[in-house]
Amino acid sequence: MRFECLSSEFFSGNRSRLMEAMPEGAMALLHSNDVMPTSADGVMPFVQDSDMIYLSGIDQEETVLLLYPSAPDPKQREILFVRRTDEHLAIWEGEKFTKEAATLRSGVQNVQWTENFDGLFGQLVVQADEVLLNSNEHARAACGVETRAMRLNRECQAKYPLHRYGRLAPLLHVLRAVKQEEEVQAIRRACAITEAGFRRVLGMMAPGVGEWEVEAEYTHEFLKSGSRGHAYSPIVGGGKNACVLHYVSNHERLQAGDLVLMDVGAECSHWNADMTRTVPVSGKYTERQAEVYNAVLEVMRYAASIVKPGVMPKEYTQLVLEKVQQALIGLGLIDAAEAADQDDSKPLVRRYFMHGVSHHLGLDVHDVAPSNEAFAEGHVITIEPGIYIREENIGIRIENNYRITADGVEDLMATIPVEIEEIERLMAR
Structure with missing residues (x-):
C-alpha cells in the first residue's frame, strides 16, 4: 500500500464517542463528497469529506454513514452504505470496496449498497425522535457550489418535514479537536515527509530557479515518500511574491539576493502537516x-512558550500581537510613540502582520474545533508569525506544528532546520 490507513479500532472508537454524545433517540446521517466535474467529460480528483474519514476511514464516493444508537435492533445502530462494485466498474474505475473490505476498514459490521439507502432509511427514520444532519460549519467555509451533503440534507427535510432536525457538526468539532495517538503519529509522519522535502529543496535553491521547480521538488519527495502529495496548494514566493499571503501561482524565477517564502506541507494517511520556511x-x-x-x-x-491548556485563543493572539509590535518597533517599522497613541480598532501591527497566529491542524489543514473555547491538551495547532515589508521586498513567515500537552507544547517540527546558521550551512553544501 502507498500509505497506511489508521486502524478500524480508531474509526470504531470515534463512532462510539460520537454516539455517546448524541441526544437520546437521535439518528445521525453523514454523506461522502461528490466527484466534482471540470469540463467536457473531465472530473477533479476525488477528495473525501473529512468527517466521513474520521468516522469510517472510507475514502470513496457515494458513501453514507447512518448512526442510530437507540435502534431497537443492535444491527441497525451503525450502518455503512457503499457504492455497489462489479466487474464492469472494476475494469473502468478500478477496485472499489466490497462489503467485507468496508467492514475491515471501518469496523462497521452492517454494510449495505448505497442503492438500498432510501428504503432502509425510510424504515428507520420513523423510529427516531431527531435527525442530526452534518454540514460544513467551519468558520471560514465558503461554499460556492452545492455539496452532496447539502443536496441530500435538503431532500431529507423535504421528504420528512415533520421530523425534528439538529446539527451534527458541533459534536464532531469537539471530538476532532482533541487528537488521539494514532492521529498524532500520522501528523508526525506528515511532518517528517515535509522535512525531507525541505532538506531536498535547500540543495537545489539558486538564482534563476523557477518557483514552480521548487514546488516540483517538494512534490517529488512527498510522492516518493508515500504521501498523496501536498496537503494544500503550496506557496513558493520569491522577493515581492513572499508578501502575497496566498500566492499559489508559483510562476516566476527566483532572483539573486531575494528571499523565498515556502509554505508547504505533506499529507499522510489523510492527516496533514503545515510548514513555512523563508530562505535566501x-x-x-x-x-x-x-x-x-x-x-x-x-x-x-x-x-510557543505561552500556549497551554486553559489559554483562550483570543487572549493568546493579543499577547503575540503585542510581541510582534515590539519587534516592529525594534526594526524601525513602527514608532514607539505612535504605537502608544494608536487607535485600538486599527492596530499598527496589522500593517506588517495581516493574518492569524495559529490554527488547528489535522484531517483538514485549517481543522475544525469548538469556537470560543480554550486550548486543551491534545489539540494540534500551528504557530506562524510573519513580518511583511513590501517596500523592502521582504516577506518572512516561519511556521511549525505543535501538540498541546498537559503543561505546554511539543514541537512536532523540532528537527526541521530553522536557525539561520543551519539553513545557510545546508544551502552551502
Whole structure:
C-alpha cells in the first residue's frame, strides 16, 4: 500500500464517542463528497469529506454513514452504505470496496449498497425522535457550489418535514479537536515527509530557479515518500511574491539576493502537516533579512512558550500581537510613540502582520474545533508569525506544528532546520 490507513479500532472508537454524545433517540446521517466535474467529460480528483474519514476511514464516493444508537435492533445502530462494485466498474474505475473490505476498514459490521439507502432509511427514520444532519460549519467555509451533503440534507427535510432536525457538526468539532495517538503519529509522519522535502529543496535553491521547480521538488519527495502529495496548494514566493499571503501561482524565477517564502506541507494517511520556511535564494541572508528573520523566529518561540491548556485563543493572539509590535518597533517599522497613541480598532501591527497566529491542524489543514473555547491538551495547532515589508521586498513567515500537552507544547517540527546558521550551512553544501 502507498500509505497506511489508521486502524478500524480508531474509526470504531470515534463512532462510539460520537454516539455517546448524541441526544437520546437521535439518528445521525453523514454523506461522502461528490466527484466534482471540470469540463467536457473531465472530473477533479476525488477528495473525501473529512468527517466521513474520521468516522469510517472510507475514502470513496457515494458513501453514507447512518448512526442510530437507540435502534431497537443492535444491527441497525451503525450502518455503512457503499457504492455497489462489479466487474464492469472494476475494469473502468478500478477496485472499489466490497462489503467485507468496508467492514475491515471501518469496523462497521452492517454494510449495505448505497442503492438500498432510501428504503432502509425510510424504515428507520420513523423510529427516531431527531435527525442530526452534518454540514460544513467551519468558520471560514465558503461554499460556492452545492455539496452532496447539502443536496441530500435538503431532500431529507423535504421528504420528512415533520421530523425534528439538529446539527451534527458541533459534536464532531469537539471530538476532532482533541487528537488521539494514532492521529498524532500520522501528523508526525506528515511532518517528517515535509522535512525531507525541505532538506531536498535547500540543495537545489539558486538564482534563476523557477518557483514552480521548487514546488516540483517538494512534490517529488512527498510522492516518493508515500504521501498523496501536498496537503494544500503550496506557496513558493520569491522577493515581492513572499508578501502575497496566498500566492499559489508559483510562476516566476527566483532572483539573486531575494528571499523565498515556502509554505508547504505533506499529507499522510489523510492527516496533514503545515510548514513555512523563508530562505535566501543566494544562500546567505543579508544583514537586514537576518534581522527581520530573527525577530519573527523570536515571536514564534514566544508564542510557543505561552500556549497551554486553559489559554483562550483570543487572549493568546493579543499577547503575540503585542510581541510582534515590539519587534516592529525594534526594526524601525513602527514608532514607539505612535504605537502608544494608536487607535485600538486599527492596530499598527496589522500593517506588517495581516493574518492569524495559529490554527488547528489535522484531517483538514485549517481543522475544525469548538469556537470560543480554550486550548486543551491534545489539540494540534500551528504557530506562524510573519513580518511583511513590501517596500523592502521582504516577506518572512516561519511556521511549525505543535501538540498541546498537559503543561505546554511539543514541537512536532523540532528537527526541521530553522536557525539561520543551519539553513545557510545546508544551502552551502
